[in-house]
Amino acid sequence: MTPFPTAPDKHALERGEALAPRFNGDGLVVAIAQHADTGEILMLAWMNDTALALTLETGVAHYFSRSRNALWKKGETSGQLQIVTELRVDCDQDAVLLKVRPQGDGGACHVGFRSCFYRVWDDGRLVERD
Amino acid sequence: MTPFPTAPDKHALERGEALAPRFNGDGLVVAIAQHADTGEILMLAWMNDTALALTLETGVAHYFSRSRNALWKKGETSGQLQIVTELRVDCDQDAVLLKVRPQGDGGACHVGFRSCFYRVWDDGRLVERD
Numbered sequence: 001m002t003p004f005p006t007a008p009d010k011h012a013l014e015r016g017e018a019l020a021p022r023f024n025g026d027g028l029v030v031a032i033a034q035h036a037d038t039g040e041i042l043m044l045a046w047m048n049d050t051a052l053a054l055t056l057e058t059g060v061a062h063y064f065s066r067s068r069n070a071l072w073k074k075g076e077t078s079g080q081l082q083i084v085t086e087l088r089v090d091c092d093q094d095a096v097l098l099k100v101r102p103q104g105d106g107g108a109c110h111v112g113f114r115s116c117f118y119r120v121w122d123d124g125r126l127v128e129r130d
Numbered sequence: 131m132t133p134f135p136t137a138p139d140k141h142a143l144e145r146g147e148a149l150a151p152r153f154n155g156d157g158l159v160v161a162i163a164q165h166a167d168t169g170e171i172l173m174l175a176w177m178n179d180t181a182l183a184l185t186l187e188t189g190v191a192h193y194f195s196r197s198r199n200a201l202w203k204k205g206e207t208s209g210q211l212q213i214v215t216e217l218r219v220d221c222d223q224d225a226v227l228l229k230v231r232p233q234g235d236g237g238a239c240h241v242g243f244r245s246c247f248y249r250v251w252d253d254g255r256l257v258e259r260d
Contacts, residue, residue: 088247
């Protein structure tokens with residue numbers, strides 16, 4: 001059972017006080033993790049209702065790993081826990097924005113960069129630029 | 131025919147110079163639009179291969195509207211065109227980050243706020259906070 005309501009209409013969805021996420025067919029919403037202090041986008045991931053509820057309850061980012069098909073407490077093994085300082089939702093409530101402070105070594109990406117978005121399109125190719 | 135290659139292996143996907151987006155089953159990748167000057171997250175949308183190719187070619191953000199099932203040049207009717215100053219891709223190339231300068235009135239959200247993420251979770255409810 002999802003702990004979240006469904007918005008009864010467009011106005012409630014867009015302007016309401018109720019967090020009524022529009023989970024997709026797989027039961028997921030997109031989540032953007034942005035560094036609370038620098039504004040840098042760290043990663044993009046997905047949340048199911050449990051991940052979102054746990055994030056709100058604990059103040060630590062939880063996601064849903066689509067590759068492992070399992071709840072994913074970010075940083076549980078890497079130490080890169082994400083303390084959530086603010087949670088926002090977008091107009092049609094199918095995307096969540098987390099402002100976070102990464103713990104451990106301060107990184108977020110499994111490849112070893114601080115942010116997953118470490119490659120810039122530059123004159124026809126991708127260039128690594130942290 | 132997609133104008134983009136498929137990465138031959140994990141290393142090419144994660145560290146390669148080739149933009150090889152991993153479009154989902156619907157042929158889409160997620161795109162985050164971040165204000166180039168303020169770092170504010172403006173919106174989250176989707177791109178198909180044509181939208182991504184046009185964005186790279188023109189330097190103006192193009193998306194794919196899932197509700198209209200059509201290519202969407204953001205701002206074509208509202209004037210809120212997004213000039214792209216930088217395009218990044220994430221480690222596994224299923225998400226794109228655009229740094230943009232919104233034109234027109236400087237906004238990005240159809241509800242009338244500058245950013246689509248105008249609601250903050252605050253003590254058990256959503257509060258509008260621009």
